[in-house]
Amino acid sequence: xxxxxxxxxxxxxxxxxxxxxxxxxxxxxxxxxxxxxxxxxxxxxxxxxxxxxxxxxxxxxxxxxxxxxxxxxxxxxxxxxxxxxxxxxxxxxxxxxxxxxxxxxxxxxxxxxxxxxxxxxxxxxxxxxxxxxxxxxxxxxxxxxxxxxxxxxxxxxxxxxxxxxxxxxxxxxxxxxxxxxxxxxxxxxxxxxxxxxxxxxxxxxxxxxxxxxxxxxxxxxxxxxxxxxxxxxxxxxxxxxxxxxxxxxxxxxxxxxxxxxxxxxxxxxxxxxxxxxxxxxxxxxxxxxxxxxxxxxxxxxxxxxxxxxxxxxxxxxxxxxxxxxxxxxxxxxxxxxxxxxxxxxxxxxxxxxxxxxxxxxxxxxxxxxxxxxxxxxxxxxxxxxxxxxxxxxxxxxxxxxxxxxxxxxxxxxxxxxxxxxxxxxxxxxxxxxxxxxxxxxxxxxxxxxxxxxxxxxxxxxxxxxxxxxxxxxxxxxxxxxxxxxxxxxxxxxxxxxxxxxxxxxxxxxxxxxxxxxxxxxxxxxxxxxxxxxxxxxxxxxxxxxxxxxxxxxxxxxxxxxx
Amino acid sequence: xxxxxxxxxxxxxxxxxxxxxxxxxxxxxxxxxxxxxxxxxxxxxxxxxxxxxxxxxxxxxxxxxxxxxxxxxxxxxxxxxxxxxxxxxxxxxxxxxxxxxxxxxxxxxxxxxxxxxxxxxxxxxxxxxxxxxxxxxxxxxxxxxxxxxxxxxxxxxxxxxxxxxxxxxxxxxxxxxxxxxxxxxxxxxxxxx
Numbered sequence: 001x002x003x004x005x006x007x008x009x010x011x012x013x014x015x016x017x018x019x020x021x022x023x024x025x026x027x028x029x030x031x032x033x034x035x036x037x038x039x040x041x042x043x044x045x046x047x048x049x050x051x052x053x054x055x056x057x058x059x060x061x062x063x064x065x066x067x068x069x070x071x072x073x074x075x076x077x078x079x080x081x082x083x084x085x086x087x088x089x090x091x092x093x094x095x096x097x098x099x100x101x102x103x104x105x106x107x108x109x110x111x112x113x114x115x116x117x118x119x120x121x122x123x124x125x126x127x128x129x130x131x132x133x134x135x136x137x138x139x140x141x142x143x144x145x146x147x148x149x150x151x152x153x154x155x156x157x158x159x160x161x162x163x164x165x166x167x168x169x170x171x172x173x174x175x176x177x178x179x180x181x182x183x184x185x186x187x188x189x190x191x192x193x194x195x196x197x198x199x200x201x202x203x204x205x206x207x208x209x210x211x212x213x214x215x216x217x218x219x220x221x222x223x224x225x226x227x228x229x230x231x232x233x234x235x236x237x238x239x240x241x242x243x244x245x246x247x248x249x250x251x252x253x254x255x256x257x258x259x260x261x262x263x264x265x266x267x268x269x270x271x272x273x274x275x276x277x278x279x280x281x282x283x284x285x286x287x288x289x290x291x292x293x294x295x296x297x298x299x300x301x302x303x304x305x306x307x308x309x310x311x312x313x314x315x316x317x318x319x320x321x322x323x324x325x326x327x328x329x330x331x332x333x334x335x336x337x338x339x340x341x342x343x344x345x346x347x348x349x350x351x352x353x354x355x356x357x358x359x360x361x362x363x364x365x366x367x368x369x370x371x372x373x374x375x376x377x378x379x380x381x382x383x384x385x386x387x388x389x390x391x392x393x394x395x396x397x398x399x400x401x402x403x404x405x406x407x408x409x410x411x412x413x414x415x416x417x418x419x420x421x422x423x424x425x426x427x428x429x430x431x432x433x434x435x436x437x438x439x440x441x442x443x444x445x446x447x448x449x450x451x452x453x454x455x456x457x458x459x460x461x462x463x464x465x466x467x468x469x470x471x472x473x474x475x476x477x478x479x480x481x482x483x484x485x486x487x488x489x490x491x492x493x494x495x496x497x498x499x500x501x502x503x504x505x506x507x508x509x510x511x512x513x514x515x516x517x518x519x520x521x522x523x524x525x526x527x528x529x530x531x532x533x534x535x536x537x538x539x540x541x542x543x544x545x546x547x548x549x550x551x552x553x554x555x556x557x558x559x560x561x562x
Numbered sequence: 563x564x565x566x567x568x569x570x571x572x573x574x575x576x577x578x579x580x581x582x583x584x585x586x587x588x589x590x591x592x593x594x595x596x597x598x599x600x601x602x603x604x605x606x607x608x609x610x611x612x613x614x615x616x617x618x619x620x621x622x623x624x625x626x627x628x629x630x631x632x633x634x635x636x637x638x639x640x641x642x643x644x645x646x647x648x649x650x651x652x653x654x655x656x657x658x659x660x661x662x663x664x665x666x667x668x669x670x671x672x673x674x675x676x677x678x679x680x681x682x683x684x685x686x687x688x689x690x691x692x693x694x695x696x697x698x699x700x701x702x703x704x705x706x707x708x709x710x711x712x713x714x715x716x717x718x719x720x721x722x723x724x725x726x727x728x729x730x731x732x733x734x735x736x737x738x739x740x741x742x743x744x745x746x747x748x749x750x751x752x753x754x755x
Contacts, residue, residue, distance in 0.1 A: 087571060094569035096581045168588040176581045177571035202592040207599025213698060214603070223687055223694040225603075231611060231691035236603055243599075515569070522570065 008098035011405075011512065014083035016105050018398075021075035024112060028067035029474055031060040040460075040467035042447040054446045055144065058127025059119070061444065065130030066152070069248070070159050071112055073390035077255040078163065078201075079108070081397050082170045082194045084405065088505035089188050091179030091523040091545070093515040095169045104165040111158035118151035126152035129444065131241055134226035134234045138218040150219050157212045160205050167198035179504065179545075182525035185276065186544065188503045189529075190397075192279055193258030197251045200286045204247035211240030235300055242293035249385065250289045254282055256393025257324060260346040263400050264328060265530045266501045267343035268335030269540050272530040274327040281320035288317045298366045299373045307366035314364030321357060325350055336533075336540075340499075341415030345396035348423050349388045356384030359434065374444070377437025383430045391426075395419070395480070402484075403498045407510040408491030414483040418476055425473035432462045500541045503529045507545050586732045590739045593706075597743050600702065604695045604750060617692035618755045620685055625676045626752040629669050630744060633707075636665025637741045640714075640734040643721075647730035652721040655730050659718035662737060666711040673704055696751050703747055706740050 004012055030048075037044075038052040046052055052060070083101070087094055095101045119125040123145040128137040132153070140146035174187065174195045214225040215237065224230025226237050265272045272278070294302055294310040302310075328350050337343070359381040362368050372378055395418075402410045441454055448455040448463075497506040504525065508517050517523065523545035531542035572581060608614050643658035677697075687697040710733070717733045720726040 090571075092569070092571035092574070094571050096569075096572050096574075097585060098569060098572075100585075164592050168585055168592070171588055172581055172584045173571060175577045175584060176579070177574045178576040182576070202588065203595055206592060206595025206597075207602070209596050210600035210603065210702075213600075213702065214694075217687065217694065217698060221687055223698075224691060225694055225698075230688075230694075231607070232694075233607070236606070240599060240603065 006102065008094070008102045009514070010083045010087050010095050010098070010101060013101055013105050014080045015405075017075045017083060017108070018080040020105075020109060020112060021072050021080060024067050024071040024075075027116075028064050028072055029477075031064040031067070033470060033474060035060045035064070036463075036467040036470050038446070039448075040464045042449055055124060055127055057446045058129075058444075059125035059145070059148070062127050062129050062152075063115070063119075063125055066156070067115070068386070068390060069130070069252070070156060071115065073252040073386070074159075074163060075108060076394050077252055077259075077390065077397075078170075078194055078197055079104070079166050081190065081255060081259065081401075082166065082198075084401060085188070085190050085505065086170055086173050086194065087177065088404070088508070088512065088516060089191050089503050089529075090174065090177055090182060091504045091517070091525065092173070092177040093517065093522070096173045096177050097169050100165050101169050104162050104169065107158055107165065108162035111155045111162060114151055114158060115155035118148045118155065121147040121151065123148050131245070132215070132237075133241075134215065134218065134237050137237075138215060138226045138234075140219065146219075150216060153212050153216050153219070157209060157216075160209055160212075163201055164205065167202050170198045171195050171202075179523050179525045182504075182544070185279075186525055186528050188258075189261035189272070189275075189278070190255065190258035193254040193261075193282060196282050196286055197254040200247050200254075200289065201251045204244045204251075204290065207240045208244035211237055235297070238297050238300055239293070242296045243290070246293045246296065247286070247289040249389075250285055252386075253389050254286070256349060256389045256396075257282070259393050259397040259400070260349045261324075261328070262503070262529075263342050263346035263396055264331050265532055266400075266499050267338040267340055267346075268332050269338075269532045270331055270335040271532055272327070273330035274323075275528065275530065278324055278327050281323045285317060285320045288313060288320070292317060292364075295364050295366070295369070298369045304366070311364055311366045315361060318357060318361060325354060341410065341412055341419060342396055342400035344416065344419045345392055345399060348419070349392045349396060352384060352388040352392065352423075352426075356381060356386075356388065359384060371440075372437060374442060375437045376433045376441045376443055379443050380430050380433035380437060383433075387426055387430070391422075395422075400499070401505075402487070403494030404505055404510050404512070406488045406491070407494055408487055408489075409494050409498060410487040410491060411483050414479055414486075418479040418483065421476040421479070422473055425469040425476065428469035429466045429473065432466055436462055497543075500539075502531055502541050502543050504544055507543060580728065582728060582732050583735075586735050590736065593739060593743075597699075597702070597746070600695075600699050601746060601750065604699065607691055607695065608750075608754070611691065614692045615755045617685075617690060618751065618753075620680070620683070621696070621752045622676055622679070623752045625672055626748055629672050630748050632665050632668045632672070633741050633744050636662045636669070637734075637738055639665065640737045644731050644734045647721060647727040650724065650727065652724035652727055655727065656718045656722040659714050659721060659730065659733075663711050663714050663718070666707050666714070669707055670704060673700070699747055700751065703740070703743055706743070710737050710740050 007013070034046050034049045034052060035057055037046040038057055083095070126137070126143065126145050126149040128143045128149060136142045137149055140149070143149050174191055178187070214223070217223040218225055218227065224232040226232045226234045228234065261272060261278065291313040292310060294306065295314045298307050359377070363372055363378060363381060399410055399415055436459060439459060441459060445451065445454070448459070494510045496508065496510055499506070504523050507523050525544045526546065526548050527542065527544055529544055533540045534542050575581060577584070639658045639661035643655040643662065646654040646658060685693050687694055713733050713736065717726070717729045721730055
């Protein structure tokens with residue numbers, strides 16, 4: 001048992017992050033189920049929960065958001081896939097700091113325990129929304145959860161420390177542990193995107209860590225950093241939160257983009273269109289993400305002239321993302337597309353994310369945002385952005401690398417059933433919410449019965465429809481878990497390279513043994529990762545480690561280190 | 563993978579920069595933004611609250627100045643330890659590292675006296691926003707000093723055995739960072755009255 005709990009092997013740590021992230025995902029999804037049931041059928045007993053009190057509703061909504069972003073999207077997309085992909089795709093045996101890697105997970109796990117513990121203390125879990133705006137979050141006599149709110153901040157703080165440790169490992173590993181001959185511009189997209197995301201995280205989270213320290217002091221010691229009565233300023237928190245919070249969208253987005261960009265060329269059997277351009281636009285997106293945060297504060301009394309500037313930067317960020325989307329289309333154009341389960345997830349990522357992106361333009365415009373702010377339009381936009389990132393990105397990566405992780409193939413029929421039911425239900429849940437938003441339905445309301453003008457039957461029917469779709473979607477996840485467990489033991493043996501892909505992880509055993517490659521068999525690298533259907537070759541792929549043929553021009557790999 | 567066996571990844575240096583040095587620079591970069599956020603928040607408050615100058619007048623500039631001198635000097639001994647480590651003289655590096663630890667300890671002791679006097683005078687963390695920032699920023703910095711002292715001690719024992727001498731440079735870089743943070747804190751909290 002200690003082999004698994006105390007291992008420094010990146011693959012074990014990947015599983016630890018993945019299992020913890022998915023377990024937290026189930027908790028977060030269950031929370032969504034409970035509060036959506038309350039919205040659809042207010043006041044009735046929710047199966048497996050009972051009556052939902054207003055305080056419980058607030059705590060569920062708050063922690064659903066917190067868990068899904070910080071305990072699902074980040075651990076799975078960055079930490080689990082980072083741990084799985086980075087050493088294997090670089091031809092290395094582990095991370096450069098294996099013990100820090102293990103420590104990173106241990107701190108992360110502790111943070112999850114603290115978050116769950118926050119529900120069990122007197123007053124219950126924190127219910128001041130995942131953005132934790134003061135003064136609501138800062139004073140116990142407002143939020144009525146004296147210990148729960150403090151534990152919530154501590155849990156988030158520990159989680160940040162875990163990802164700082166992990167991020168340092170990822171970036172340093174990508175910089176230094178590459179196989180001989182593997183240049184930075186030979187790295188697969190997912191590695192690049194996790195590196196850029198890690199740097200973004202490191203650069204943006206610091207102010208919020210400082211802000212969280214101040215918030216804990218406001219809660220526990222009685223300071224007034226965010227209290228106007230003692231010279232503090234509640235808007236300060238909003239600046240610190242969103243200076244991190246907006247880049248955070250791209251912190252989790254970019255790894256999901258990377259996963260889809262690795263899958264799409266594999267199953268369209270075409271070279272990725274615009275490799276370097278995509279990288280430069282990803283970096284541009286990251287840089288721009290630091291200059292858009294105040295679009296979350298258009299209704300916080302911001303100077304309209306400043307709001308105009310943030311409107312421009314916000315709309316500007318759609319340019320690099322649009323470029324990436326066009327690169328995807330160009331990579332598909334004329335390809336021999338294979339609609340495998342991973343490919344369906346990868347394609348749906350872009351289809352759904354486009355809806356999130358386009359609706360974001362409405363919210364980025366300060367004038368329109370005054371109407372949309374804090375109604376269901378925002379909520380629908382947000383979920384059209386984050387669901388593709390966190391859920392679709394995860395399933396795309398998981399189904400793609402499943403053969404490498406477990407040595408067997410997943411069942412394609414079950415995979416497709418899971419995909420189509422999930423994707424249909426997801427749209428059925430969130431698309432109608434745009435209309436609720438347009439109708440002015442405010443979010444964070446426990447029961448619309450208290451607001452007769454908002455509780456019209458047609459709106460209530462939409463809420464019931466969306467909640468029913470949610471229940472079906474949750475049930476469909478049973479298909480996924482069945483497929484996972486069944487395929488682990490009974491799936492068709494995968495072999496080294498079932499997808500006929502180019503990147504280095506497919507050149508070793510499935511699953512890779514201790515140290516990934518046998519000593520003396522570590523791969524060298526001779527070319528980029530997306531050489532599909534090259535001219536003059538019989539095979540329609542060309543693994544990165546295959547030695548050059550004939551007159552192919554390429555730098556000879558340097559000697560392996562001692 | 564056993565902790566005793568270094569992975570091959572740890573021995574590679576595709577960028578040409580030693581892995582440990584890269585790692586520490588990333589740690590320092592992420593720490594800079596933590597203190598950056600705190601100091602930016604303080605400066606924004608300071609600009610809007612001229613009365614902060616009056617509160618700052620109650621800080622002990624002499625003790626703050628003395629601590630600045632102590633911390634800077636401790637950085638000098640960290641540099642000398644690095645110099646000795648480069649010459650493979652772990653024994654001498656050990657001695658200089660303990661000079662640095664001594665400097666850190668002096669800094670903490672002086673700060674303890676300073677805070678005791680201020681708290682007894684009624685300038686507690688809850689007195690107003692200035693004192694809130696004062697104790698939070700200086701306290702966070704003091705925690706970094708203590709963490710640095712612990713790391714220095716670990717590195718010094720290895721250095722005495724002439725092992726892992728490259729770490730002397732790494733912990734030195736961290737100590738200089740802690741020093742530089744204080745260089746910003748001292749004028750902002752003590753001098754700008």
